[in-house]
Amino acid sequence: MRYMLLNPGPVSLSDGVRKAAVKTDLCHREPEYFALQDRVRSGLLGVYDLEPECWSSVLLGGSGTTALEAMMSSLLPRDARLLVVENGVYGERISRIAEIHGIDFSVIRHEWTDPIDLERVADALSSSEFSHVAAVHHETTTGRLNDIAALAQLCERQGVQLLLDAVSSYGAEHIPFQSPVLVACAATANKCLHGIPGLCFVVCRKHSLANAAQPPRSLYMHLPLWADKQDQQETPFTPPVNGLLALEQALQELAAEGSWQARHAHYSQLAGQVKRALTALGVEPLLKPGASSCVLNAYRLPAGRTYEEIHDGLKQRGFIIYAGQGSLVAEMFRISTMGDISHYDMERLLAALHTVFST
Ligand SMILES: *Cc1c(COP(=O)(O)O)cnc(C)c1O
Numbered sequence: 209m210r211y212m213l214l215n216p217g218p219v220s221l222s223d224g225v226r227k228a229a230v231k232t233d234l235c236h237r238e239p240e241y242f243a244l245q246d247r248v249r250s251g252l253l254g255v256y257d258l259e260p261e262c263w264s265s266v267l268l269g270g271s272g273t274t275a276l277e278a279m280m281s282s283l284l285p286r287d288a289r290l291l292v293v294e295n296g297v298y299g300e301r302i303s304r305i306a307e308i309h310g311i312d313f314s315v316i317r318h319e320w321t322d323p324i325d326l327e328r329v330a331d332a333l334s335s336s337e338f339s340h341v342a343a344v345h346h347e348t349t350t351g352r353l354n355d356i357a358a359l360a361q362l363c364e365r366q367g368v369q370l371l372l373d374a375v376s377s378y379g380a381e382h383i384p385f386q387s388p389v390l391v392a393c394a395a396t397a398n399k400c401l402h403g404i405p406g407l408c409f410v411v412c413r414k415h416s417l418a419n420a421a422q423p424p425r426s427l428y429m430h431l432p433l434w435a436d437k438q439d440q441q442e443t444p445f446t447p448p449v450n451g452l453l454a455l456e457q458a459l460q461e462l463a464a465e466g467s468w469q470a471r472h473a474h475y476s477q478l479a480g481q482v483k484r485a486l487t488a489l490g491v492e493p494l495l496k497p498g499a500s501s502c503v504l505n506a507y508r509l510p511a512g513r514t515y516e517e518i519h520d521g522l523k524q525r526g527f528i529i530y531a532g533q534g535s536l537v538a539e540m541f542r543i544s545t546m547g548d549i550s551h552y553d554m555e556r557l558l559a560a561l562h563t564v565f566s567t
Contacts, residue, residue: 219547407451
């Protein structure tokens with residue numbers, strides 16, 4: 209059976225992307241690879257119309273967490289003082305990365321179901337002791353889309369730089385790149401961009417690379433090394449070549465759809481269909497209306513139903529959904545509508561939801 213992946217990445221691939229991934233064998237020390245690398249790097253900036261004079265997209269092998277750890281460990285100078293804003297698993301992951309790399313940091317912690325308390329952030333920033341803020345854009349734990357534009361405004365007021373985990377939003381949500389304090393975003397090929405797993409990237413302002421940590425905190429994850437080599441049509445280590453082949457195709461498909469705005473509209477439409485169907489079946493969204501991303505929604509498990517029976521019922525019908533995390537594991541489940549999902553798939557999904565939740 210072919211499963212539709214409704215988990216938050218990896219996603220169901222289009223036929224074009226699946227074929228592109230294994231299209232050819234490519235040595236990463238040949239000009240054909242470097243031309244591909246250049247096209248993918250500029251394609252990633254193109255998703256948000258970012259100027260190549262100011263912005264660099266740096267590719268590296270690994271999952272989204274590699275990009276996140278590379279951004280944090282490279283772009284925070286040795287004397288940085290970091291404020292981490294947490295309202296879910298991925299915010300907590302940022303703190304864990306800071307801890308491991310010996311970065312001087314404080315945390316503003318929220319309940320996982322709460323939005324960012326901007327007043328608390330403003331209070332903390334007014335102490336003037338921070339040089340950087342790190343936050344998650346789409347907190348996939350609950351599906352919440354954090355208000356990064358408002359957070360960036362607070363950072364602007366204090367002249368503090370902002371590092372963003374945009375792993376589950378790059379390619380489908382608005383990112384306030386026009387804010388001069390937003391210096392870097394970590395992201396991955398295999399979520400909203402519809403590529404294959406194994407390739408991730410950091411989009412950052414060039415000046416942030418020039419001010420990177422010295423001496424480096426890591427060999428593999430030091431972004432200036434990757435950026436310098438990639439600028440010179442080289443690569444420091446073996447890149448996930450097939451990941452680049454797939455992402456090039458995925459970026460072309462995204463551009464043909466009409467870039468991130470079209471993908472946003474498409475995801476919103478699919479997520480809305482799922483939400484209306486589930487609400488009619490008595491299944492309540494976890495968050496208030498308007499708080500979720502277009503990428504993923506979290507729902508409360510109906511009384512008397514377990515995640516396992518819902519998951520298994522949908523899997524039998526060809527759909528993979530996702531459990532809650534941590535303390536929310538017994539209370540909720542998540543459905544993402546990323547990936548190559550056709551109208552026919554949606555019809556089958558809505559029928560499957562109806563069967564599984566009404567029995
Ligand atoms: C998926 C995700 C990550 C990275 O997870 P990996 O398993 O390392 O790919 C990081 N942050 C957010 C918000 C995510 O959704």
